[in-house]
Amino acid sequence: xxxxxxxxxxxxxxxxxxxxxxxxxxxxxxxxxxxxxxxxxxxxxxxxxxxxxxxxxxxxxxxxxxxxxxxxxxxxxxxxxxxxxxxxxxxxxxxxxxxxxxxxxxxxxxxxxxxxxxxxxxxxxxxxxxxxxxxxxxxxxxxxxxxxxxxxxxxxxxxxxxxxxxxxxxxxxxxxxxxxxxxxxxxxxxxxxxxxxxxxxxxxxxxxxxxx
Amino acid sequence: xxxxxxxxxxxxxxxxxxxxxxxxxxxxxxxxxxxxxxxxxxxxxxxxxxxxxxxxxxxxxxxxxxxxxxxxxxxxxxxxxxxxxxxxxxxxxxxxxxxxxxxxxxxxxxxxxxxxxxxxxxxxxxxxxxxxxxxxxxxxxxxxxxxxxxxxxxxxxxxxxxxxxxxxxxxxxxxxxxxxxxxxxxxxxxxxxxxxx
Numbered sequence: 130x131x132x133x134x135x136x137x138x139x140x141x142x143x144x145x146x147x148x149x150x151x152x153x154x155x156x157x158x159x160x161x162x163x164x165x166x167x168x169x170x171x172x173x174x175x176x177x178x179x180x181x182x183x184x185x186x187x188x189x190x191x192x193x194x195x196x197x198x199x200x201x202x203x204x205x206x207x208x209x210x211x212x213x214x215x216x217x218x219x220x221x222x223x224x225x226x227x228x229x230x231x232x233x234x235x236x237x238x239x240x241x242x243x244x245x246x247x248x249x250x251x252x253x254x255x256x257x258x259x260x261x262x263x264x265x266x267x268x269x270x271x272x273x274x275x276x277x278x279x280x281x282x283x284x285x286x287x288x289x290x291x292x293x294x295x296x297x298x299x300x301x302x303x304x305x306x307x308x309x310x311x312x313x314x315x316x317x318x319x320x321x322x323x324x325x326x327x328x329x330x331x332x333x334x335x336x337x338x339x340x341x
Numbered sequence: 342x343x344x345x346x347x348x349x350x351x352x353x354x355x356x357x358x359x360x361x362x363x364x365x366x367x368x369x370x371x372x373x374x375x376x377x378x379x380x381x382x383x384x385x386x387x388x389x390x391x392x393x394x395x396x397x398x399x400x401x402x403x404x405x406x407x408x409x410x411x412x413x414x415x416x417x418x419x420x421x422x423x424x425x426x427x428x429x430x431x432x433x434x435x436x437x438x439x440x441x442x443x444x445x446x447x448x449x450x451x452x453x454x455x456x457x458x459x460x461x462x463x464x465x466x467x468x469x470x471x472x473x474x475x476x477x478x479x480x481x482x483x484x485x486x487x488x489x490x491x492x493x494x495x496x497x498x499x500x501x502x503x504x505x506x507x508x509x510x511x512x513x514x515x516x517x518x519x520x521x522x523x524x525x526x527x528x529x530x531x532x533x534x535x536x537x538x
Contacts, residue, residue, distance in 0.1 A: 137518040143499040171461035172525040175474055176493040178465045181378040184391050189369040190399045192362035
């Protein structure tokens with residue numbers, strides 16, 4: 130009786146000692162089984178030697194994340210939220226200026242110079258007062274409160290934001306005394322762009338952190 | 342050599358378990374190619390194989406805390422093999438196609454070599470033989486193919502293959518036997534032979 134069914138386990142060293150001895154003894158006297166063992170061994174060797182293609186891209190997940198990624202995500206999310214708040218406020222004040230007529234140009238120009246000139250943080254933002262004061266029609270308090278609002282944001286937002294704002298405020302300051310069109314102020318758009326930019330950074334950081 | 346790399350792996354594994362992503366990346370890089378060739382031969386599709394390996398590695402990272410075995414390599418091969426088998430099952434229209442043919446008690450047939458033929462042992466690297474072996478492997482039931490590749494290419498022991506494929510050791514033995522015999526038959530039928538000794 131040929132131990133055909135055991136020959137593969139035999140060459141793999143997976144037989145128990147008794148079976149192994151039995152097959153050994155049989156192989157000594159059986160040319161057929163010896164040949165088959167040789168064939169199976171050669172087959173196993175050929176399978177092992179098959180060419181191994183490499184993957185076209187790296188399959189290792191990128192897990193190690195830089196230490197600063199989590200703080201970056203938080204800071205960007207906060208900055209994005211703040212920029213969005215300021216965007217809404219400046220939309221609101223723009224609308225208020227529209228309704229209050231001539232009082233509008235002053236606060237809009239002043240708030241930029243105020244933000245650019247002073248990096249000092251305000252203790253509390255006063256978002257609604259801007260609209261309220263300009264509705265009264267007095268240019269000076271309205272200008273001050275708008276500037277306060279901007280300062281509050283500049284003081285609490287990420288440093289990048291402040292730098293960016295300073296950069297954009299430069300050319301604006303030159304146009305301080307030029308007549309401005311209250312309806313076409315760039316400020317709200319700039320804040321919206323900032324909010325989007327920080328949101329993108331925050332989303333990217335979140336995605337990278339989640340992949341880890 | 343294997344001992345040295347095992348030690349390094351144990352250290353890397355330890356660090357990865359403590360949440361060190363870079364250590365896990367190193368571990369993954371060491372098994373990336375073996376996993377890919379295994380997945381590729383299981384699935385016969387490069388992009389599927391890439392997906393399966395990437396998913397398996399990511400899943401291994403996420404469940405690293407639950408890994409308690411000794412061999413990271415066996416564990417990651419288990420995840421990869423099972424994902425590949427799942428994908429093969431999903432490819433079939435019928436949800437539960439048996440991956441193993443029904444076991445027949447009778448001994449599987451042995452093809453007889455044709456007269457005047459080359460030695461099997463001389464065929465390493467022979468393009469025709471490579472194509473023939475790959476075709477024969479491709480025709481094996483997936484579970485047999487997995488067991489045979491894990492044994493002959495990756496060098497796992499039968500016990501490890503049983504763990505990797507969630508099978509009884511007798512089943513593993515039978516799968517490897519049938520699978521290797523089928524490849525041997527395909528080669529022998531072409532006229533190649535093995536010589537005793």
